[in-house]
Amino acid sequence: MMKYITAASAGFVLLAVSSGSAWADAAAGKGAFDAKGCGECHYTDGPAKEKTIEDQLAKKGPELWYAGSKFQKDWLSAWLIDPKPIRPLKFNSLTEDNPADHPKLAGDEAASVTDFLMSLTSDAVEAGKVKPKKNPKGRQIFTKKMPCSGCHQYVGRKKKLTGGRSGPSLVEAGVRLNPDWILAYMLKPEVFKPVKMMPVFTGLLSDKDMLNVSRYVANFKPKK
Amino acid sequence: MKKILNLAAFAALASHFAVAPAAAADTIQVFKFYCAQCHGLEGKGDGPNVTKDFPVSPRNFTDAKEMDKLSDADIKNVILDGGPAMSKSPMMPPWGKTLTAEQVDGLIMHLRQLCNCKGKQG
Numbered sequence: 001m002m003k004y005i006t007a008a009s010a011g012f013v014l015l016a017v018s019s020g021s022a023w024a025d026a027a028a029g030k031g032a033f034d035a036k037g038c039g040e041c042h043y044t045d046g047p048a049k050e051k052t053i054e055d056q057l058a059k060k061g062p063e064l065w066y067a068g069s070k071f072q073k074d075w076l077s078a079w080l081i082d083p084k085p086i087r088p089l090k091f092n093s094l095t096e097d098n099p100a101d102h103p104k105l106a107g108d109e110a111a112s113v114t115d116f117l118m119s120l121t122s123d124a125v126e127a128g129k130v131k132p133k134k135n136p137k138g139r140q141i142f143t144k145k146m147p148c149s150g151c152h153q154y155v156g157r158k159k160k161l162t163g164g165r166s167g168p169s170l171v172e173a174g175v176r177l178n179p180d181w182i183l184a185y186m187l188k189p190e191v192f193k194p195v196k197m198m199p200v201f202t203g204l205l206s207d208k209d210m211l212n213v214s215r216y217v218a219n220f221k222p223k224k
Numbered sequence: 225m226k227k228i229l230n231l232a233a234f235a236a237l238a239s240h241f242a243v244a245p246a247a248a249a250d251t252i253q254v255f256k257f258y259c260a261q262c263h264g265l266e267g268k269g270d271g272p273n274v275t276k277d278f279p280v281s282p283r284n285f286t287d288a289k290e291m292d293k294l295s296d297a298d299i300k301n302v303i304l305d306g307g308p309a310m311s312k313s314p315m316m317p318p319w320g321k322t323l324t325a326e327q328v329d330g331l332i333m334h335l336r337q338l339c340n341c342k343g344k345q346g
Contacts, residue, residue: 053257094260094272147317150273164273166261200321
């Protein structure tokens with residue numbers, strides 16, 4: 001059995017290498033991911049495994065099994081080379097700041113790991129739903145009607161950095177996140193993050209307002 | 225005989241504790257996970273989200289005078305439906321789709337312990 005699996009995966013690598021496509025890089029990227037010990041803090045096989053608060057608190061880093069649906073490729077490859085803090089606080093801590101000590105990758109490794117991570121997708125994300133747009137309704141929800149800004153940093157009026165610190169920063173989320181993933185996460189949080197400190201808004205915001213707020217967040221871009 | 229009695233008493237005590245503290249420990253975990261980000265780990269209204277930009281102070285649950293104004297039903301309402309359900313700020317999120325009924329009941333008891341107050345009756 002063991003031999004059979006090894007032979008099969010060797011065949012996969014061979015096929016991938018010989019086809020010379022993105023698959024080749026994804027396979028090499030998986031190798032680099034494992035060799036660098038990334039799997040010690042991130043799991044890459046879905047669906048979501050967390051069932052209890054303990055499960056969530058035991059994690060050393062965010063789950064990556066749907067990374068290809070969540071992130072924008074250009075952002076990901078640049079971030080792996082030069083990882084800047086995303087969460088203002090240390091992962092799973094309410095008292096310590098983010099130590100800004102994420103492992104770095106060299107350029108070629110980052111490229112292949114990016115290909116590997118971008119190959120991990122979730123079919124719960126519908127493509128082409130969210131067009132990032134200036135959206136006064138979404139803004140109203142994010143800053144006034146709902147407590148989003150209480151837990152997420154963003155750039156508000158007069159280019160001022162504002163907002164809460166317990167959630168990931170959404171500054172430039174429009175460069176980092178796939179707009180369609182934002183909507184899918186709002187509509188079906190249980191698929192991606194069954195146990196999380198963010199409240200479930202499904203049934204509290206209408207589908208239209210989910211779309212509005214997703215468009216608004218997807219439009220967080222660097223100010224020119 | 226004495227020994228047997230002691231054992232029985234011990235068993236009764238142990239089974240009593242086995243139920244109550246386990247539930248209390250769960251509630252504290254629920255509180256720390258969901259509520260402490262704004263209300264603080266000790267419930268004093270000083271969680272990490274409360275920077276100088278935060279528009280309203282999250283309730284300090286150790287303030288008996290303020291907490292006494294709320295009945296258990298008021299607390300339940302505000303946890304389930306958020307601040308606006310009690311004409312308060314929308315910065316207090318609605319947790320009705322996130323928490324189970326038992327978790328909400330546990331939280332109400334936990335807040336009563338923090339304020340050491342019974343709250344408005346009826």
